[in-house]
Amino acid sequence: MSYSNKLIDHYDNPRNVGSMDKKDAQVGTGLVGAPACGDVMKLQIKVTPEGIIEDAKFKTFGCGSAIASSSLITEWVKGKSLDQASDIKNTEIAEELALPPVKIHCSVLAEDAIKAAVEDYKTKHGGTADDADATDAADAEEARSA
Amino acid sequence: MTPAGVTACWSCRGPVTAGDLFCDTCEAIQPPRPVDPFTRLDLEPGFEVAPEHLDRCYFDLQRRLHPDRFATKTSRERAISVALTADINLAYETLQDPVKRAIALLEMQGVTIHAEGCNTMSDPVLLMEAMEQREALAEAETSDQVETIAAVATREKTDCLAELAEAFNTSDLSAADRLTTRLKYLMKFEDELRAARIRFSQTT
Numbered sequence: 001m002s003y004s005n006k007l008i009d010h011y012d013n014p015r016n017v018g019s020m021d022k023k024d025a026q027v028g029t030g031l032v033g034a035p036a037c038g039d040v041m042k043l044q045i046k047v048t049p050e051g052i053i054e055d056a057k058f059k060t061f062g063c064g065s066a067i068a069s070s071s072l073i074t075e076w077v078k079g080k081s082l083d084q085a086s087d088i089k090n091t092e093i094a095e096e097l098a099l100p101p102v103k104i105h106c107s108v109l110a111e112d113a114i115k116a117a118v119e120d121y122k123t124k125h126g127g128t129a130d131d132a133d134a135t136d137a138a139d140a141e142e143a144r145s146a
Numbered sequence: 147m148t149p150a151g152v153t154a155c156w157s158c159r160g161p162v163t164a165g166d167l168f169c170d171t172c173e174a175i176q177p178p179r180p181v182d183p184f185t186r187l188d189l190e191p192g193f194e195v196a197p198e199h200l201d202r203c204y205f206d207l208q209r210r211l212h213p214d215r216f217a218t219k220t221s222r223e224r225a226i227s228v229a230l231t232a233d234i235n236l237a238y239e240t241l242q243d244p245v246k247r248a249i250a251l252l253e254m255q256g257v258t259i260h261a262e263g264c265n266t267m268s269d270p271v272l273l274m275e276a277m278e279q280r281e282a283l284a285e286a287e288t289s290d291q292v293e294t295i296a297a298v299a300t301r302e303k304t305d306c307l308a309e310l311a312e313a314f315n316t317s318d319l320s321a322a323d324r325l326t327t328r329l330k331y332l333m334k335f336e337d338e339l340r341a342a343r344i345r346f347s348q349t350t
């Protein structure tokens with residue numbers, strides 16, 4: 001049962017718990033909930049001007065599977081591009097943690113949280129990823145000339 | 147053609163409607179049919195249910211339908227009374243819980259319920275409030291701080307219940323759906339407050 005050990009490990013020693021300044025232009029915030037169980041999950045990513053996720057933090061109030069799912073996904077997204085992060089499927093999380101069927105929705109929550117965080121970051125930077133890159137480049141230009 | 151929902155009594159073939167417990171013609175007990183919990187307990191559908199009125203209806207029905215009263219009847223009638231009693235218990239539990247009651251009312255009006263199933267949602271205002279409330283509780287260091295948070299939460303729940311009643315009274319079903327989800331979060335937070343109180347009572 002190595003998989004359930006992974007779940008317990010992430011629950012007992014959750015990685016990347018914490019918060020970032022949601023007003024920071026480099027930060028994207030995803031806030032999602034599972035109304036059936038009253039869970040709430042906040043997932044934040046810090047993105048480099050090149051569009052790579054350099055850091056991720058989460059805060060989850062919910063069951064052990066929700067905490068483990070968000071802990072795992074923060075580990076996975078670090079070093080990924082925004083599109084790669086958005087492509088993570090809940091089934092991969094569920095499989096990695098060997099979530100029981102009744103807890104599959106916890107992995108759905110984590111998938112939706114990262115998608116929401118990427119979406120928030122893109123919105124901050126003009127709506128699309130391409131625009132975000134352009135804005136970042138402009139920002140970097142500005143920073144250099146300043 | 148019989149009117150909708152009317153079937154024949156199993157005993158005398160007389161007409162019975164879905165919510166009928168007994169046949170009007172021969173007074174035989176009727177097997178339970180799928181009805182909403184309000185019909186089951188013979189109550190007017192609505193979000194505001196006075197607990198004492200609900201209890202009275204429930205205990206009255208339990209008295210009339212208790213399997214002991216059918217001890218001298220046929221085995222079929224005894225089995226029906228057992229099944230009806232179980233149905234009535236379920237309806238009572240549903241109507242006692244405000245979230246389940248709201249969900250039942252929404253379902254009766256054909257609304258897809260958001261507070262059920264494994265869907266996720268992004269209602270930023272509600273989620274932000276839920277997150278801040280839980281963060282404050284997680285950071286509370288004294289039982290006084292927990293009680294301050296609890297007092298606010300109690301007030302919010304009271305307000306939410308009143309708003310939900312208003313939404314149902316004015317048939318504003320989208321507001322009722324949204325408020326049902328909010329109530330769900332507020333009631334989950336009550337559980338978390340209870341757990342926090344136990345933690346503080348053990349450490350002090």
